Amino acid sequence: MNAENERFAELEALITEALKEKPERELSLTFTDTLLRRVEKRLTWRELIREFAVKTGIVVGALIILALCLYFPMRESTNPFLLMVVDNWKLVTGVGFLILFTFFSDQVLLKFYHRPQAY
């Protein structure tokens, strides 16, 4: 009986020991470096997008103020510049997108893909 109980106590101790044992499978050795690369990539991307949004906001804001300044003193019908913009809105929008894309490529894409690699 004592031997049985001892065996049972041994089993209990073994269970505790096994439960405290680390799993055999370990993280790969490159885990930290791979993760740091991904973190750096995401942080850089987020930072570049934030900067781009701020810069675009400033430019667009300035253009809106300029347009309002031109619009109110002289109404659309009498302002040749605004009249040209309204008549050629497709061209103006296209050029606007082209400028925006060029600006985006310069400020975000080029900076992102040519950043120094830390890891």
Next chain:
Amino acid sequence: MDDATLIAQVQAGNEHANRFLIEKYKNLVWHLVLRMVDQTEDAEDLCQEIFLRVFRDIGKFRGEAKLSTWIGAIAYNMSVTYLRKKGKNIMVPVDDYLPVTSGKLSDETADEALDKSSMKKIIHRVIDSLPVQYRTVITLFYLEELSYKEIEEITGMPDGTIKSYLNRGRQAIREGILQMVPDMRPE
């Protein structure tokens, strides 16, 4: 480095602090994920996603809990989401689980089972057969040596449920082993 300093350094974009945070908590996340998602190949990818979430949300950490439990909670919640996406039912009521093992060992294997390392392998097999919630609580308590309160903060389970999972989990492991190696059963 204490938690507050580490967080401040990570938020300031210190790359050494990022590395330190990963090294400090990667085992906690890895052990939890590995036990929860059944050692699939996705475990390491999931760990990466968990740390990316940690870095994304670290600004939201208010210091109400320890950083380890906050990271543990993210790991737990993301593992639960992963398991749900895979269509696995993780909620097993405490009273509903009966140990299911792969039958009795042959006489030869039973003899081998008396060897300590073989016994441990059997124990791990039984642990792997436990439901997710049992494995999670057992891992956090025994392997990570967290308190009931910390496990509660990570899993959101009440204190009583955690204790029940631990007791019944251990009982299930014992029963599972005794089913596989009946010679261990006391008279």
